[in-house]
Amino acid sequence: KAGVTQTPRYLIKTRGQQVTLSCSPISGHRSVSWYQQTPGQGLQFLFEYFSETQRNKGNFPGRFSGRQFSNSRSEMNVSTLELGDSALYLCASSTDREWGIQYFGAGTRLSVL
Amino acid sequence: GENVEQHPSTLSVQEGDSAVIKCTYSDSASNYFPWYKQELGKRPQLIIDIRSNVGEKKDQRIAVTLNKTAKHFSLHITETQPEDSAVYFCAASRSGGSNYKLTFGKGTLLTVNP
Numbered sequence: 001k002a003g004v005t006q007t008p009r010y011l012i013k014t015r016g017q018q019v020t021l022s023c024s025p026i027s028g029h030r031s032v033s034w035y036q037q038t039p040g041q042g043l044q045f046l047f048e049y050f051s052e053t054q055r056n057k058g059n060f061p062g063r064f065s066g067r068q069f070s071n072s073r074s075e076m077n078v079s080t081l082e083l084g085d086s087a088l089y090l091c092a093s094s095t096d097r098e099w100g101i102q103y104f105g106a107g108t109r110l111s112v113l
Numbered sequence: 114g115e116n117v118e119q120h121p122s123t124l125s126v127q128e129g130d131s132a133v134i135k136c137t138y139s140d141s142a143s144n145y146f147p148w149y150k151q152e153l154g155k156r157p158q159l160i161i162d163i164r165s166n167v168g169e170k171k172d173q174r175i176a177v178t179l180n181k182t183a184k185h186f187s188l189h190i191t192e193t194q195p196e197d198s199a200v201y202f203c204a205a206s207r208s209g210g211s212n213y214k215l216t217f218g219k220g221t222l223l224t225v226n227p
Binding site: 031102 | 202206218
């Protein structure tokens with residue numbers, strides 16, 4: 001089985017721009033969660049989707065949004081980028097039956113200049 | 114919401130020694146506690162987990178203990194090896210229900226010196 005795939009792996013943007021990141025879960029996994037990883041804050045939960053519905057959302061501003069498609073692929077969007085948005089963005093997929101066992105992608109490294 | 118505190122932030126041990134990482138959580142409704150290992154430049158991977166109906170779980174050199182009353186859980190690694198060097202994250206969540214959110218500690222950088 002292919003693992004969780006995130007694209008692109010690296011992105012460089014400037015302040016004020018917007019960005020879209022993509023995540024393809026493991027086949028058969030319908031839950032996709034997104035995390036922001038920074039050196040000082042560790043892994044912070046952004047949101048979780050299941051069957052195209054957002055079931056939970058972390059404490060991030062409205063500039064961070066996401067969606068999930070019928071094939072379980074998910075995208076997250078960050079608008080009006082700020083320098084502080086520079087981070088590794090990780091997505092993870094899981095089955096609903098064993099939701100807590102999350103399989104992570106390699107991440108997208110976003111640099112905001 | 115849930116808050117997970119993890120200590121220490123860095124830990125250095127000699128090869129063959131034991132390592133212990135401790136986490137506390139705030140939400141008494143949390144009942145699922147996984148541990149993830151992230152090697153440098155790699156993705157986090159689940160190494161062991163424990164549910165609230167169990168006090169201890171072992172998998173070869175790794176064990177996790179849970180004290181629900183005190184709301185803390187710990188990772189124990191025995192006979193450490195250089196390949197155990199990584200960042201370890203604890204996490205907590207409510208399994209099932211409507212939570213669907215893993216709250217992570219800030220991580221512990223474990224260095225095993227040969």
